Structure formats: structure tokens, C-alpha cells
Amino acid sequence: MKSRALKSKALRSLLRAKWPLLAVILLFGITLAAVIGPSVAPRDPNRQNIIARLKHPLQADRKGHVFILGTDGLGRDVLSRLLYGARVSLVVGLVAVIVGGAVGTLLGMLAGYFGGWTDDVIMRLADIQLALPFILLAIIFLLVLGPGVLNLILVLGIGQWVTYARIARGQTISQREKEYVEAAKALGQPTASILVSEILPNILAPLIIIASFNVASVILAEAALSFLGLGVPPTVPSWGGMLAESRDELLSGRWWLAFFPGVAIMLTVLSFNVLGDWLRDLLDPRSAAATR
Amino acid sequence: MALYMIRRLSQSLLVIFGVSVITFLAMHMGGDPTYLYVSERASNEEIIATRAKLGFDKPLSVQYLRFAEGLVHGDLGTSLTYRTPALPVVLKRFPATLELTFFALTVAVCVGIPLGVLAAINQGKPLDGGIMLMAMFGQSMPNFWLGIMLILSVGLGLRWLPISGRVPLLDPLLDGDLDTMLANLPHALPYLIMPGMTIAFFSLARTSRLVRSSMLEVLSQDYVRTARSKGLTELRVIMHHAFRNAQLPVVTMLGLEFGFLLGGVVVVETIFSWPGVGRLVFNAINHRDIPLVQAAVLTFSIVFVGLNLLVDLLYAQLDPRIRLGS
Numbered sequence: 184m185k186s187r188a189l190k191s192k193a194l195r196s197l198l199r200a201k202w203p204l205l206a207v208i209l210l211f212g213i214t215l216a217a218v219i220g221p222s223v224a225p226r227d228p229n230r231q232n233i234i235a236r237l238k239h240p241l242q243a244d245r246k247g248h249v250f251i252l253g254t255d256g257l258g259r260d261v262l263s264r265l266l267y268g269a270r271v272s273l274v275v276g277l278v279a280v281i282v283g284g285a286v287g288t289l290l291g292m293l294a295g296y297f298g299g300w301t302d303d304v305i306m307r308l309a310d311i312q313l314a315l316p317f318i319l320l321a322i323i324f325l326l327v328l329g330p331g332v333l334n335l336i337l338v339l340g341i342g343q344w345v346t347y348a349r350i351a352r353g354q355t356i357s358q359r360e361k362e363y364v365e366a367a368k369a370l371g372q373p374t375a376s377i378l379v380s381e382i383l384p385n386i387l388a389p390l391i392i393i394a395s396f397n398v399a400s401v402i403l404a405e406a407a408l409s410f411l412g413l414g415v416p417p418t419v420p421s422w423g424g425m426l427a428e429s430r431d432e433l434l435s436g437r438w439w440l441a442f443f444p445g446v447a448i449m450l451t452v453l454s455f456n457v458l459g460d461w462l463r464d465l466l467d468p469r470s471a472a473a474t475r
Numbered sequence: 476m477a478l479y480m481i482r483r484l485s486q487s488l489l490v491i492f493g494v495s496v497i498t499f500l501a502m503h504m505g506g507d508p509t510y511l512y513v514s515e516r517a518s519n520e521e522i523i524a525t526r527a528k529l530g531f532d533k534p535l536s537v538q539y540l541r542f543a544e545g546l547v548h549g550d551l552g553t554s555l556t557y558r559t560p561a562l563p564v565v566l567k568r569f570p571a572t573l574e575l576t577f578f579a580l581t582v583a584v585c586v587g588i589p590l591g592v593l594a595a596i597n598q599g600k601p602l603d604g605g606i607m608l609m610a611m612f613g614q615s616m617p618n619f620w621l622g623i624m625l626i627l628s629v630g631l632g633l634r635w636l637p638i639s640g641r642v643p644l645l646d647p648l649l650d651g652d653l654d655t656m657l658a659n660l661p662h663a664l665p666y667l668i669m670p671g672m673t674i675a676f677f678s679l680a681r682t683s684r685l686v687r688s689s690m691l692e693v694l695s696q697d698y699v700r701t702a703r704s705k706g707l708t709e710l711r712v713i714m715h716h717a718f719r720n721a722q723l724p725v726v727t728m729l730g731l732e733f734g735f736l737l738g739g740v741v742v743v744e745t746i747f748s749w750p751g752v753g754r755l756v757f758n759a760i761n762h763r764d765i766p767l768v769q770a771a772v773l774t775f776s777i778v779f780v781g782l783n784l785l786v787d788l789l790y791a792q793l794d795p796r797i798r799l800g801s
Contacts, residue, residue, distance in 0.1 A: 310486065311493035314780055316738035319772045323498060326760055326768055327505040399615065406617045407742050411760055426620060430746070438627050445620035453615035 196465055203461035206454035213451055217273045220266035225251070228267045228420045232258030237432070240439050253439045255425075256432055261439065264420040265447055271414075271421035272451060275335055276402040280394050282340030287347025288390060292378050294348065295355030306352070309345045317342045318404060325413040332415055335408065339401050346393055354386035388466040395459035399452045406448050422448050479791055487784045494776045498769050499542050507531060511555060511765055551770035556762045561770035565752055569774070570645035572744070572751035576736050578671040583678035583732065588725065590679075591686025596713060598691060606683060613680025619742040622673035626746070629669065639748035641666050670747040674739045678732050685728060689721040696720075730786035734779040 197203055232254070235244040240253040240261075252261040294305040312320075321338050328334045358364060359382070367377045408414045409423025417424060422444040429440035502508050509526040517525075526532050530541060545551065554561040594606040630638035642663040647655035693699065694717050702716045703709075744753030752771050759767040 307489065308493075311490050311497075314487075314490040314783065315494060315776050316734045316779060318738040318741065319775055320497065322741070322756065322760065323501045323765075323768055323772050324504070326763070326765060327501050329505070403617055407619065410617075410619055410742055411745075411757060413760065423617075426617070426623065429623065433623060433626060434631070436627065436631050441620065441623045441627070445617065445624065448620065449612070449616040453611065456611060456615055 193465055197461070200461060202457050206457040206461075209450055209454045210458070213269050213447075213454070214273065216266050217269040220269055224260075224263035224266045226260040226263045228259060228263040229418065230259065234258065237437060252443050255428060255440055261425075261443055264425060265422070265443055267420040268422040268425060268444065268447065269451075271332070271409075271419060272402050272405060272423075272448065275332065275339065275405045276398045276451075276455075279336045279339035279401050279405075280343060280397050282336060283343030283397070284347050284390065284394055286341070287344035288351045288383075290344065291348035291351025291353075292355045292382065292386075295352035296359055296374075296378060296382070298356075302352070305348065309348055312342075312345050318407065321404065321408060322411065322413060325408060330413055330416055332419070335405060335414055339404055339408075342404075343397055343401065346397065347390060350389050350393060351386060354389065355382055358382050358385055392459060392463045392466060395455055395462055399455035399459070402448065402452050402455070480788060483784060483787055483791075487780050490780050491777060494773065494780075495543055495546055496539070498773055499539050502765055502769060503535065508765070511763065546773070551773060552766040554759075554767040554770075555764040556759065556767065557764075561767045562774070564767065565755065565771050565774050568750060568752045568755050570649060571641060571643070571749060572737075572740055572753060574643075574645040575667065575670055575674065575740060575744070575749060575751060576733065578667050579675035579678070579736050579739075580729070580733055582671055582675040583682055583736075584729070586675075587679040587682030588686050591683040592690055592713070592718060594683065594687045595690035595694065603687075607687070610680040610684050613676050614684075616676075618673050618677055618739055619746055621676055622670065622743050622746045625669045625673060636665050636669050638669070641750055670743055670749055673747075674736055674743050677739070678736060682725065682728070682732070686721065686725055689725065690717055693717045693721045726786075726790060730783040733782055737775055737779060 197207065232244075235248075235250070235254050236258045237256060238244065238250045238254040238258075241249060241251060242253065243249045250260055250262070252265065254260055255264070290305050294302040321342060324338050325334060328338070364377060364381055367381050372381070405414060405421075406423035406426065409421050410427045412427065414423050415421050425444040426441055426448075429437070429444070432440050507526070509522055509529065509531045512529060513522055513525050530538055533541075542552075549562055550560065551562045551565075553559065554564055557564050590606050590610075594603045597603045626638045629635050642659050644656050644659055644663045647653075647659065699712060699716050702712045707716075740749075740751060740753035741756050742753070743749070744751045745757040748754065752775070756768055756771045758764075759771070
């Protein structure tokens with residue numbers, strides 16, 4: 184399909200289906216919050232204010248400042264922390280998927296193109312990793328490496344490579360005997376260039392579909408790890424971290440501390456999932472009925 | 476079949492070897508692990524003595540061999556907080572975790588499959604839409620957040636269910652005391668429901684989506700049309716012709732799903748103060764008790780690998796294509 188035709192088809196199907204459109208609008212809003220959040224946030228997300236502790240949503244302090252989503256146990260503004268927190272979730276989710284996707288696609292293509300022992304080694308490694316509940320590996324590595332955005336991205340990214348490697352491998356195997364690859368070889372094009380400029384564009388569609396779902400699951404994993412205290416340092420506001428802090432106030436029924444960050448995570452993840460479903464139906468009509 | 480079993484068994488061993496290497500290396504990635512075992516004010520002599528005592532001065536390969544030897548003998552090192560061997564500490568908590576995981580898996584299967592079938596036979600109707608909407612949300616919320624919301628609404632608001640604690644079921648059963656287990660059952664269920672639902676919800680959502688698409692695929696097959704045209708009742712067509720064939724991808728998924736649920740318990744047990752391995756790991760993380768986390772991860776992995784092996788072998792027994800094909 185020509186790329187312009189695909190684009191207009193994408194646009195039309197996006198406008199027709201209301202869920203994907205809603206997801207795109209939501210994601211746009213969340214991205215906007217991540218980018219300009221700091222300048223529109225009503226308060227400094229880390230400023231503690233003992234007098235204004237645990238205010239209900241829409242409750243005002245004595246000076247008449249209204250806290251739209253309330254304040255936490257240290258008197259920090261929940262809305263401001265939520266706006267800042269969008270950064271961590273989006274950055275970690277997207278960058279980890281890019282890292283994992285790049286590593287996985289490269290290894291998968293190598294395995295598929297060369298076969299033989301390259302294939303064996305890479306795929307056995309993939310088997311080992313697939314045979315383990317990923318979150319456990321993430322826990323042990325982050326515990327040793329220490330928390331931080333970079334480590335989080337690294338561990339979550341490396342955790343995802345297998346998915347891409349398996350798809351890229353299968354796709355590469357089905358492409359490598361095609362005429363256009365033969366032609367490129369006959370013309371003496373170097374292998375690296377055949378892989379990147381000939382094969383890669385032809386195997387990209389399924390990888391992009393998976394990536395959308397993957398961002399969703401990485402954001403969920405990041406939230407769980409932050410909840411365990413293995414995510415970003417406590418000085419950086421993050422949605423998972425806010426949920427972790429909400430536990431201290433759970434028994435006293437201060438629902439807003441847990442409710443809003445959870446909704447933020449859910450809407451973000453939901454949007455990526457809906458987008459993934461839509462992309463799959465668009466790019467790969469055959470598997471329209473199949474779900475993960 | 477024998478060949479398939481041997482191949483599958485050696486694969487599992489390779490995986491466990493891989494896990495042992497990874498967890499071993501993880502311990503050394505943060506620098507010299509000696510410092511985990513000595514106090515912050517320890518003198519140089521003390522550090523050197525501890526290093527020599529624990530063998531951290533030897534080359535990595537030698538250390539790994541010692542680690543692997545211990546693993547074979549069930550020795551997974553010493554917990555830093557409990558000051559006792561780590562494996563027994565983990566194993567003591569294991570029944571609680573297994574109990575919760577099995578309960579969650581049962582919920583996911585017993586609710587997820589009927590919902591998926593219902594959605595498929597009502598394709599395009601509001602019921603289908605409703606179930607799929609729920610499934611979409613179920614796959615998008617952090618499970619521990621669902622747990623927190625349940626505690627706030629069902630536990631603290633309505634006061635219907637206890638928000639923490641446990642009445643043991645599996646421990647008496649493992650001791651061979653069936654009577655105690657049965658006597659405990661009615662008291663244990665209220666404690667199981669909220670954490671179990673919390674862990675199960677994601678899998679329940681995924682299962683119902685998978686069953687739905689698998690059913691839809693089967694329902695469009697020729698033999699289903701034939702069954703209908705020869706006048707069989709719709710119920711019979713769905714149960715005998717469609718659902719049977721839609722089961723295969725679901726069975727394959729169950730083994731993996733168990734591991735996924737096992738991964739989810741760490742966070743959920745913490746929220747509900749469930750006395751299992753998950754909460755143990757959470758506390759060990761907070762105390763930086765790396766050997767204990769290591770032991771728990773290894774135990775989980777070995778159980779997971781073992782279960783998947785079991786599922787695959789059973790599956791091969793059931794599916795002649797695998798049994799004969801190899």
C-alpha cells in the first residue's frame with residue numbers, strides 16, 4: 184500500500200471510530216500535561232505545607248487557595264504532582280519501548296537473516312527470559328542497581344526485547360528469500376544496508392502494533408516498581424510513587440490520594456491499548472479478530 | 476514422546492541454569508557484595524575477613540560454582556535480616572502465596588471463559604460491548620490500584636470484607652490435616668476474595684478477550700455451519716462444536732498466566748498484608764536484604780519453570796499432533 188493511501192485510510196478510520204479518536208485526544212492531553220505541566224501547575228509539586236495537610240479535593244485553605252484535587256500528608260498539591268508525574272510515566276514508557284524495540288528488532292533480524300548458531304544463541308536467550316516472570320527480574324536488578332529514571336528505562340527496556348526479537352525474526356525469515364532481497368544481494372549491497380533499508384521497512388508494521396501495547400504494559404510495570412520503591416527517587420513526583428505514598432493514609436479513608444494517580448495511569452494505559460487495537464485492525468486486517 | 480520429554484526437560488534445565496547465572500550476576504552488579512554483610516562502621520580488617528569468609532575474594536567463576544553447588548543442595552545463602560538460611564524463610568511463606576495464586580487463577584478462568592463465550596455469541600450487541608469494555612479497563616488498570624480501591628470501597632466503606640489477614644488453608648493440607656482445612660474454608664474465603672480478585676482481574680480480562688476472539692474464529696468455520704444446518708440446538712453447537720475447539724489457545728496460555736499472577740502477588744500481598752512470599756520480598760527490598768530477594772526470585776522461577784513443563788507435557792499427552800510430530 185502506498186504510504187499516502189495508508190495515511191488517508193488511517194485518518195478516515197480514526198475519525199469514524201470513536202474510541203481510537205478519544206484515545207488520541209487523551210494521549211495528546213497527557214503529553215501536553217507532561218510538556219507544559221510545570222508551567223501550568225498551580226503549585227510547586229514538592230513544596231510542603233503543614234497547615235494545608237490532607238485537604239479534600241476542592242477544599243480551600245485559610246487564605247482561600249483552593250486545592251482542586253486536594254493535598255497529601257505533607258500538604259503537597261495533588262494536581263501539581265499529577266501534572267509532573269505524567270513526565271515520568273510517558274518518558275519511561277516510550278523510551279524503554281524504543282530501547283527494547285531497537286535491541287530486540289536488531290537481534291531478531293540477525294537471528295532470522297543469518298540463521299545457524301546466531302539464531303540458536305539469540306533464541307535460547309529469549310527462551311530463558313520468557314520462562315521467567317519479568318517483574319521478578321526487574322526487582323532484583325533495580326534493587327542492586329538502585330532506583331533512578333535511567334536504570335528504570337534500562338531494565339524495563341531490556342525486559343521487552345524478546346517480544347520484538349521473536350516477531351522480527353519470523354518476519355525476516357519470510358522476507359529474506361524474496362526477490363527484492365536477492366536483487367539487492369546481487370547488486371552487491373552490503374548486508375547491514377540490506378537489513379536496514381530493504382528488510383526493515385517491510386517488517387515494521389507488526390512491530391509498531393506490538394510497541395503500542397508494549398508502552399501500555401511498561402507504564403503499568405513502572406507504576407508497580409515505583410510502588411515498591413524501586414522506581415524513580417521519591418523527590419521526583421510519579422504516579423506509581425504517589426500511589427505508594429497513599430498507603431499511609433489508606434486506613435483513614437483519604438481516597439483522593441490513591442484515586443487520581445490511579446485514574447491517570449489507567450487512562451494513559453487504556454489509550455495506548457485502544458490505539459494498539461486500532462493500529463492492528465488498520466495495518467493487519469487478517470488478525471483483526473485475534474487478540475493477545 | 477520420550478524424545479519430546481527429554482528435549483523439553485533439557486530446555487527447562489537450561490532455563491534454570493540461565494536464571495541462576497542472572498541472579499548470581501545481579502548480586503555482583505552493584506559492586507563488592509561484602510559491604511552488604513558488614514556494618515557501615517566496620518574496620519578494614521573486618522571487611523577483609525568477611526570477604527575471605529564468604530569467598531567474595533575468589534574469581535567470579537569459582538564463586539558461581541559455589542553458588543550453583545549450594546543451589547543444588549537447596550542452600551540459597553543467608554538472609555541478612557533473619558540471619559538464617561534464606562530458603563526455609565521463603566518456603567515457610569510459600570503456601571500462602573500459592574493459595575492466593577491458585578484462587579486468582581480459578582477466578583480468572585471460571586469467570587473469564589464464560590464471559591468470553593457470552594461476548595462471542597452476542598457479538599455486536601450491548602452485552603458484548605459491555606464485557607469488552609470491562610475487559611479493556613481491566614487490562615489497563617494497575618492491579619494494586621484496584622486493590623486499594625477495593626479496600627476503600629468494599630472494605631472500609633461498606634465493611635463487607637476484611638482488608639487484611641489470612642486463615643490458612645494450604646498449610647494444614649500440606650501437613651495432611653484435611654479436616655482442619657475444611658473447617659477453615661468458610662473462614663478463609665472472606666480473606667481471599669479481595670486480594671484474589673485484585674490479582675485475577677487483569678488475567679480475567681485477558682482471558683475473556685482471548686476466548687472471545689478464539690470463539691469468533693471457530694464460529695465462522697464450515698463445520699459449525701454444518702452443525703447448525705443439520706438442525707442441532709444452538710447450545711449444542713456452541714458447547715460441543717465451537718467451544719471445544721476454541722479451548723486450545725486458552726490452555727496454552729494458562730501456564731504463562733500462572734507465572735504472570737505469581738509476579739503480581741508481590742505488590743498485591745503488600746497492600747492486603749497477606750503473609751506470603753510477596754510481602755516478604757517487599758520487606759526484603761526495604762531492608763536491602765538481597766540474598767532473601769535472590770532466594771525468592773529463584774524459588775518463584777523454579778516453580779514457574781516446573782509448572783510450565785508440567786503443562787506442556789500434559790498438553791502433549793492431549794494433543795496427538797505434538798506427541799507424534801516430534
